[in-house]
Amino acid sequence: MLGAGVREIGGRVELLDLPEPDGPGPGEVVLEVAAAGVGNWDDVVRSGGWDVGLTPPMALGVEVAGTVVAVGSAVTGLRPGDEVLGHPLPLRHQGCWAERVVVDADLVVAKPPNVAWETAAAFPVPALTAEQVLSESLRVAENETLLVHGAGGATGGLAVRLAALRGARVIATAGPASAARVAEAGAAEVVDYHDRSWPDRVREWAGGDGVDTALNAVAGGSADALVAVREGGRLATITGDPPPAARGISVANFYVRPDAAQLAKLSALLGEGELSLPVGATLPLAEAAAALERAVRGAKGGPIVLLTDQRPSNG
Numbered sequence: 478m479l480g481a482g483v484r485e486i487g488g489r490v491e492l493l494d495l496p497e498p499d500g501p502g503p504g505e506v507v508l509e510v511a512a513a514g515v516g517n518w519d520d521v522v523r524s525g526g527w528d529v530g531l532t533p534p535m536a537l538g539v540e541v542a543g544t545v546v547a548v549g550s551a552v553t554g555l556r557p558g559d560e561v562l563g564h565p566l567p568l569r570h571q572g573c574w575a576e577r578v579v580v581d582a583d584l585v586v587a588k589p590p591n592v593a594w595e596t597a598a599a600f601p602v603p604a605l606t607a608e609q610v611l612s613e614s615l616r617v618a619e620n621e622t623l624l625v626h627g628a629g630g631a632t633g634g635l636a637v638r639l640a641a642l643r644g645a646r647v648i649a650t651a652g653p654a655s656a657a658r659v660a661e662a663g664a665a666e667v668v669d670y671h672d673r674s675w676p677d678r679v680r681e682w683a684g685g686d687g688v689d690t691a692l693n694a695v696a697g698g699s700a701d702a703l704v705a706v707r708e709g710g711r712l713a714t715i716t717g718d719p720p721p722a723a724r725g726i727s728v729a730n731f732y733v734r735p736d737a738a739q740l741a742k743l744s745a746l747l748g749e750g751e752l753s754l755p756v757g758a759t760l761p762l763a764e765a766a767a768a769l770e771r772a773v774r775g776a777k778g779g780p781i782v783l784l785t786d787q788r789p790s791n792g
């Protein structure tokens with residue numbers, strides 16, 4: 478089968494001829510991949526900074542949407558033909574940028590039928606990240622003020638919506654192209670990050686002292702976000718750049734983990750239209766190297782998705 482990935486850690490991304498899965502183990506299913514998400518985190522896997530359970534030659538890709546084609550003997554909740562999505566780590570056989578992938582059956586959840594394949598594929602990592610950072614790391618409570626720095630991106634945008642659904646008062650940074658979408662997601666105020674004094678504007682909005690909590694989703698952005706947080710508040714960053722603690726503010730350096738129970742709820746919200754995720758571009762598997770380069774440069778307009786030719790025409 479075809480996959481896109483690397484022959485060695487640190488190697489260039491290319492199309493690979495990979496062995497077919499041996500068949501699912503007892504708790505596994507085989508998916509016919511329709512679409513797979515691309516994020517700058519895939520470059521961390523490529524270069525050896527994130528061990529997702531594979532050794533090269535390996536397809537990359539840690540989020541997927543596809544159709545169940547084979548079911549292991551111990552699997553009860555899934556049948557061939559079921560449409561699912563997931564962040565199925567650790568990977569068992571190959572990454573998700575492949576025609577077929579073997580996954581732990583407990584790590585994939587139903588794809589709502591009205592959700593396009595590309596949206597479903599780009600959803601798991603940002604949605605799980607946003608949910609986990611809000612509920613577990615920051616523990617954002619109703620009526621608290623929250624800054625989402627980088628709300629124009631996939632994770633930040635979903636975090637704005639999820640925080641608003643929790644009853645938080647959200648202020649967000651976004652550029653002009655994303656401001657209306659971020660406001661529609663539930664931000665009470667959107668400030669343009671191109672204005673370097675934006676942290677002051679956030680403090681003013683929060684009454685002068687700063688916001689209770691902040692989520693940083695911008696590479697190298699957490700020091701700026703910290704300025705906007707009140708004394709004794711909380712900050713979590715998802716870009717690996719925790720600033721030194723200051724003014725009694727707790728700082729968390731957060732990384733996503735697979736959680737199918739959470740993902741099932743998030744996927745249901747996506748199907749109900751409570752959550753949305755614009756996709757920036759779709760590319761064929763053969764253009765995975767270009768897709769990854771674009772993701773690393775910063776995916777304008779939404780995440781990039783690889784499509785296999787297995788995608789049904791109604792997807």
Ligand SMILES: NC(=O)c1ccc[n+]([C@@H]2O[C@H](COP(=O)([O-])OP(=O)(O)OC[C@H]3O[C@@H](n4cnc5c(N)ncnc54)[C@H](OP(=O)(O)O)[C@@H]3O)[C@@H](O)[C@H]2O)c1
Nearest residue numbers: 606627629630631632651652655670694715731732733777
């Ligand atoms: N730790 C984890 O587990 C985890 C999980 C998921 C993602 N991440 C990381 O989180 C970051 C965001 O990822 P993502 O995929 O959600 O976002 P993304 O789609 O890569 O976000 C790109 C968008 O961010 C906005 N942006 C760019 N520079 C900015 C700045 N200086 N200030 C504010 N906004 C800016 C731009 O939107 P506009 O100009 O249109 O506003 C841009 O289109 C990435 O570094 C990713 O690796 C980490």
